[in-house]
Amino acid sequence: MKKNYSKKGGNRHNTSLPGHQEGDVKAKKHLGQHFLTDESVAERIADTLSYKGYPHVLEIGPGMGVLTKYLLKKDTDLHVIEIDTESVAYLNEHYPALEGKVHEKDFLRYDIGEIFKQEQFAIIGNFPYNISTQIVFKMLELRDFIPEFSGMFQKEVAQRICEKEGNKTYGILSVLVQAFYEAEYLFTVPPSVFNPPPKVDSGVLKFIRKEDFSLPVDEKLFFRVVKTAFQQRRKTLRNSLKIFDLPENIKEDAIFGLRPEQLSTARFIELTQKIQPYAI
Structure with a gap:
């Protein structure tokens, strides 16, 4: 998925198979695209969800599907949302199991209810750095339908979201996420597993919605x-x-x-x- 979900941006963590082959989606410098090349990292991210208690999973920004192919092995109804037209074409060609489930949309502006109606679903993905917090804010708006959420962020952002009170990095997202979810920082991903490599580390986190996530206030x-x-x-x-x-x-x-x-x-x-x- 594009980094900025608009014509001006690209996907900070758009995914790709190791090594460039003819027909692959090329990383676009002007879109700020960085392709994940480590299969073990992709598989590890796919394993962060439990796949229990909800029938659907939505992957944001699948790119060329290095994470997608591991998600397809899970016992779940997988849908992907991708704004990059070239990536959408690649996914439709190489992943026939996704027929009718590749949505060429902007996650931040799209009504996800059109896909899942009122049913529960989890979110997963390698999220663009510059809109990752916006993704979390939208996830919070949809919290009634999202029991689990996991994905890759810039390391500092992931740590900040999971931080506890008493630290300078503790902030708005820390409080809001932890009001409704149990948040856990899982592991760090180095720049070397991307092509081209970003300048900072990435971090994978996971949210599990609290059993009682209603608040005793407005x-x-x-x-x-x-x-x-x-x-x-x-x-x-x-x-x-x-x-x-x-x-x-x-x-x-x-x-x-x-x-x-x-x-x-x-x-x-x-x-x-x-x-x-x-x-x-």
Whole structure:
């Protein structure tokens, strides 16, 4: 899949078979494409999902299918979504098992419900660096239908998503993902397994949706509180949350004297509960 899901971008981790052969999709420099060439890494990524509790899997950005072919060996209904026309043609030609299941669409803008209706599905893929966080945000919007999610990100991003409170890398995505999922950093992938190699390491992570993933607060307000707090992460919550125009006596609570990186997901829920009666 293209890196930017638009005419201006390409896939940071578009996949390919080792070695270039006639008829292969060529890495396009202007699209920033990097092809995964290590079969063992592809197989290892395919093994990150359990394939239990949902009938479908969606792979984002399959490229030439080095990961896809291992996913096809699993007992699941596999669909792939790819915006690169050349890659789509390659997949249709080389993977007849995917007939009718290669969707030439932009994941970020496409209504996935058109494929899976109201059924559960997992997401997997080697995600473009520059839109990987957008993919996670959309996944969170679809959380009612996605019990599992795994894939490859820039290493620093993957680590940040799985980080716990008390660290400088802990942020918005850390809190929001961990509110609904158990997040785990699985393993690191070096630049040497891509052609051409990127300049940084990649990291593979996995999310498993919590058994009870509903929140005891207004979820839209929870998202708003988390995002607002981290927009001024160096300030205490008393200062960063002024936009909510809270009564002075409420802001005397000790929690408002903390900075956002000091709050666990559970404490952000507690904070939202305190704010909710006064939120407009």
